[in-house]
Amino acid sequence: MLTFKQVHFYYKKGQPVLENISFTIEPGEFVAIVGANGCGKSTIAKLMDGLLLPKEGSVELNNLDTSKPSDLTRIHEQIGLVFQNPEDQFITTTVMDEILFGLENIRVPREEMLERLQHALQAVQMEDYLEALPHELSGGQKQRVAIAAIVAMRPKIIIFDEATSMLDPQGREQVISIMHELYGQGMTIIHITHHMDEVLSAERMLLIHQGRLEFDGDPLTFFETMPAADYQLHLPFAMRIHQQLHEKAPLTADWKEMIRSQWSIN
Ligand SMILES: Nc1ncnc2c1ncn2[C@@H]1O[C@H](COP(=O)(O)OP(=O)(O)O)[C@@H](O)[C@H]1O
Numbered sequence: 001m002l003t004f005k006q007v008h009f010y011y012k013k014g015q016p017v018l019e020n021i022s023f024t025i026e027p028g029e030f031v032a033i034v035g036a037n038g039c040g041k042s043t044i045a046k047l048m049d050g051l052l053l054p055k056e057g058s059v060e061l062n063n064l065d066t067s068k069p070s071d072l073t074r075i076h077e078q079i080g081l082v083f084q085n086p087e088d089q090f091i092t093t094t095v096m097d098e099i100l101f102g103l104e105n106i107r108v109p110r111e112e113m114l115e116r117l118q119h120a121l122q123a124v125q126m127e128d129y130l131e132a133l134p135h136e137l138s139g140g141q142k143q144r145v146a147i148a149a150i151v152a153m154r155p156k157i158i159i160f161d162e163a164t165s166m167l168d169p170q171g172r173e174q175v176i177s178i179m180h181e182l183y184g185q186g187m188t189i190i191h192i193t194h195h196m197d198e199v200l201s202a203e204r205m206l207l208i209h210q211g212r213l214e215f216d217g218d219p220l221t222f223f224e225t226m227p228a229a230d231y232q233l234h235l236p237f238a239m240r241i242h243q244q245l246h247e248k249a250p251l252t253a254d255w256k257e258m259i260r261s262q263w264s265i266n
């Protein structure tokens with residue numbers, strides 16, 4: 001369980017970025033974090049992992065506290081971060097090395113390394129690219145290797161910080177489907193995104209607005225009851241279709257299904 005308790009944060013004193021943020025994420029949840037550019041989403045990701053420390057309040061992972069230096073190693077073991085730019089994430093020369101690098105760092109025994117390597121590459125469907133070099137891969141493939149490198153470390157939580165935003169639609173779809181696959185296997189997924197279509201398929205959405213936690217709940221409920229535009233959020237495609245159908249049909253994340261059901265009514 002990952003808990004923010006009344007977290008306050010600023011980079012420059014007098015210019016608060018986050019104010020009094022409290023929430024708990026349970027194991028196995030799929031949570032989207034949204035909000036306008038610069039509202040503090042990446043800051044939250046870094047606070048979760050202990051890369052930044054709260055100025056007030058605390059960030060806790062089970063019985064570990066990010067402000068205790070002696071807890072940080074165990075926190076890093078349990079949380080993986082995937083960032084926006086796949087270009088920045090490749091540090092070695094081949095796909096295989098990229099994954100083994102992390103495992104060597106945490107001193108995984110050799111036999112187990114190969115098993116983890118294989119499993120991680122399968123999870124992102126990159127098992128045919130073992131010897132590939134970074135420049136031979138598309139942005140989406142690089143991002144999948146970055147995910148594999150994290151999966152191989154066997155964290156309990158993966159935070160995707162706008163990890164789909166630089167990818168083409170196909171790459172984006174693949175990464176989203178990997179996220180759902182990992183979620184299905186019981187991993188906690190935290191997806192920071194500005195693509196509202198991706199938000200609808202999350203179990204829960206946290207909206208950060210002017211430093212505060214403005215909404216914490218079911219994304220469908222948010223889009224049905226709150227003025228998304230006031231928070232500089234687009235409406236998801238499914239939502240726009242729903243509005244244009246002018247119908248009482250229930251809103252679901254699956255816009256194709258919504259259209260189908262409208263067809264059979266008429
Ligand atoms: N290292 C930093 N030093 C000073 N200000 C920063 C730093 N990183 C981010 N900020 C500022 O903090 C605010 C929140 O940034 P960030 O968490 O990156 O937002 P988001 O990820 O939601 O776009 C922004 O105003 C940003 O300019």
Ligand SMILES: [Mg+2]
Binds near residue numbers: 041042043161162
């Ligand atoms: Mg950000």
